[in-house]
Amino acid sequence: DVKVTQSSRYLVKRTGEKVFLECVQDMDHENMFWYRQDPGLGLRLIYFSYDVKMKEKGDIPEGYSVSREKKERFSLILESASTNQTSMYLCASSLSPAVIGYTFGSGTRLTVV
Amino acid sequence: AQSVTQLGSHVSVSEGALVLLRCNYSSSVPPYLFWYVQYPNQGLQLLLKYTTGATLVKGINGFEAEFKKSETSFHLTKPSAHMSDAAEYFCAVSLNTNAGKSTFGDGTTLTVKP
Numbered sequence: 001d002v003k004v005t006q007s008s009r010y011l012v013k014r015t016g017e018k019v020f021l022e023c024v025q026d027m028d029h030e031n032m033f034w035y036r037q038d039p040g041l042g043l044r045l046i047y048f049s050y051d052v053k054m055k056e057k058g059d060i061p062e063g064y065s066v067s068r069e070k071k072e073r074f075s076l077i078l079e080s081a082s083t084n085q086t087s088m089y090l091c092a093s094s095l096s097p098a099v100i101g102y103t104f105g106s107g108t109r110l111t112v113v
Numbered sequence: 114a115q116s117v118t119q120l121g122s123h124v125s126v127s128e129g130a131l132v133l134l135r136c137n138y139s140s141s142v143p144p145y146l147f148w149y150v151q152y153p154n155q156g157l158q159l160l161l162k163y164t165t166g167a168t169l170v171k172g173i174n175g176f177e178a179e180f181k182k183s184e185t186s187f188h189l190t191k192p193s194a195h196m197s198d199a200a201e202y203f204c205a206v207s208l209n210t211n212a213g214k215s216t217f218g219d220g221t222t223l224t225v226k227p
Contacts, residue, residue, distance in 0.1 A: 004156075033214065040122065042203065042219040043157075058214070090156055098145045098213030099164050101205075104156035 003027075006091050006105035013112050019078040021108050023091030031097050032074035034058075034066065037088040037107070046089075049074055081112045115140040115206045119218035127226050132176075132191040134221050136204030139185065146187040147205040147215065148178055157203060163187060174198070199225045 007022040025032065031050050035043040035058075045058030047066040055066050063085060067075045074093075078085055088109050092102035120135040138144055145164050149157040161172025168180040174197075178189045187204060201222045205215040 009154075031213070035217075040219060043217040045214060045216075048214055092157075094213070096213065097215060098207040098209040101147050101149075101159045101162050101207075102157070102215065104149075104158070106156045107154075 004091055004093050004103050004105040006089075006108050008108050009106065011108060011110045013078075013081050013110065015082060015112055017078075017081045017112075019081050019110065019112075021076040021078075021089055021091075021110070023074045023076070023093075023105055024072050025074075025093040025103070026072065027093070027095070027103075028071065029093040029095050029103075030071070031094045032068065033092045033094075033097075033102065034064075034074065034076045035090045035092065036060070037090055043090065046076065078110075081110075083112050086110060086112045115144060115208055115216050117204050117206050117216055117218035119202075119204050119221050121221055122219065123222050123224065125224040125226060126194045128196055129193050132189070132194045132198065132223065134189040134202050134204075134223065136178075136187045136189065136218060137185055138187060138204075138206045140206060140208065142208055145207045145209065145213075146178075146180060147207070148172065148176070148187075148189050149203045149205060149217075150174075151201045151203065151220075153200075160189070160202075194223075194225045196225050196227065199223055 033048040034046040091105040148160040204218040
């Protein structure tokens, strides 16, 4: 089975800190995605990547950046964390997203205080 | 562009009763449609998908969904609810363009009463 591993399940950070959320997949997928999940708002796409060093903005990229230096790793960076970035962050990968769908990681619940 | 509307943020059924979770989509081209399930404190897991072909698709845990183009719907059903079905369910739509990224609905929380 494909595994998508998010390095932290729970994180607590202070306002203004630079925060790194790491995601690693083990099935050589080209496509990787970062979503945030908030109650009543479903999943909203932050950034995605369809190849190494390639990245595209999603629907809510403000305040975030990403890095994809290796195919298996896709990092989400909060440049200066704010309280409104407190959320559940979900990473996903796929060989063919439109046809196969996503494999998700377990999520990182980030609290910014 | 595509969008998804899930009707009902909370659905409650009794154990053994029919489960019906509603999903309507909007898409300018033929869509690919998915249902995912999320158990507490976990990521999402793919339940089933419609790409092409048969409009009635079966998934894991006894769930199925029917693609109805005329109604732009992809409702999720299960004949008999089990306590273990209690979870949040998300409908999603993708197009075979723009990296195939999915747009998700707001989710429906299913409660199963004993």
